[in-house]
Amino acid sequence: MGRAPCCDKANVKKGPWAPEEDATLKAYIEEHGTGGNWIALPQKIGLKRCGKSCRLRWLNYLRPNIKHGGFSEEEDRIICSLYVSIGSRWSIIAAQLPGRTDNDIKNYWNTRLKKKILGKQRKDLIYRRKGDLLMKKARSPSEIPSSIVVSGNENISSQDPYLPELPVMPPMPYLNQEPCFVSDHTSVRKLLIKLGGRFSSDDNVNQVQSNMVSHFPIDNNLNDLQASSQNDQNFIACSTPVSSSSMLLNSHYNILPIQEGQNGTFPSAFEEMYYSTNPQKQLDGLEFLYGDMCEVNTSGSSSVVTCGDSIDWGEMSSLSNVMNSTNHQ
DNA sequence: AAACATCCCAACCGCGGTGCG
C-alpha cells in the first residue's frame, strides 16, 4: 500500500503562483506564522494549493531576505568547495549562503557551475571532433594540420566515439583498515557542523556562523578536526540517514566524497581529480575555482599554474591537499 | 523573420525521517 496523498490532488491548483496567491500566503504567514502545519494552512486561508506547494513557495520565494540570481565568485567557490566535500547536500550548502535557498543553489549548480567543470571536458571533445574531421579530410599525412597532431604516442584521431566516455569509478580504497561507520545523527551532525553546517537549534549557532561564513571552512575546520582527534589513523565514514551519500575522512582529515551516483558512479570531473596520479589531471577541471585566466603547465612531476588575476590560493591549496593525500595512499 | 535548440528556474514528485497517538 502506498503512502496516502497529502492533499486532494483533484482539488488543488498546480503550476505557477498568481500574484494574489502570493499576497494571500505572504500576508497570512507574516501575521500568524505557519502554525506548524503546512497541510492545514491553505484551507485556512482559502488557497486551492497543496500544503507542500505553499511551503515551497514561502521558503523559496516569498520568505524575507531571499536573494535570487547573481551569484558572486565567493559564493561559487563556497558551493564548489562544499560540493566537493559533501556532495549534493543542498540544504547544508544553502545554510552557508545567507539568503540563498537549497533549490536556488541546486538549480545554479545544475545549470551553470557544473557546466563550468564539464566545460573543460567539452573543450577537449570539440578539439577532438575538430581534429577528427580535419584528419578525415586530409588525403595524406602531410595534409594533417600541425595544430591537431598530438605529441607522444597518443593519436587523437584513433579515439572514437565522439561522445565523451565517462570513467567508471573504481572501488574506494579503504587502505588496510575497516571503515568505521558513524550512522547516528549526533555524530553526523557534529561532523557536519565541523564541516560548516549550521543547524537552527544549535546553541552555538552564532559562533559557528562567525567561524564559517567569513572564511570558509575546509582548511580551518579540518585543522580543528586534526587537532582534536586522538586517532588519526582510522578512516571515518559517515553514512547519512538522508540519502545513500556518504563521506569519507582520510587519515589526514581531508574530506573525500564517496557519494555514488544513481548508477554507482561518481561525478566524472571529480573522480578524475581524486584518482588521477597525474598532476596535470589533478588540476584539470579546477579552472572553475580560479577562472579561465589560469593555465596549468606540467613538466615532470610538478605543475605550474600561471594567471593574471589574484586567486584565493588557500582554497586551491586545500583542494589540492585533498587530492594529493588521496593519491599518496 | 521564423524555426529550432538550448538554457534556466519555479514547481512538482516521491521518498526517508520524525513526532505523536
Place this chain on the structure above:
DNA sequence: CCGCACCGCGGTTGGGATGTT
C-alpha cells in the same frame, strides 16, 4: 512497538526566455 501524518530534502520536469541557425 506500530502506523499514520507531516516535514524536509534531493531529483526531475515543464515551459517560458533566450540564443542560434
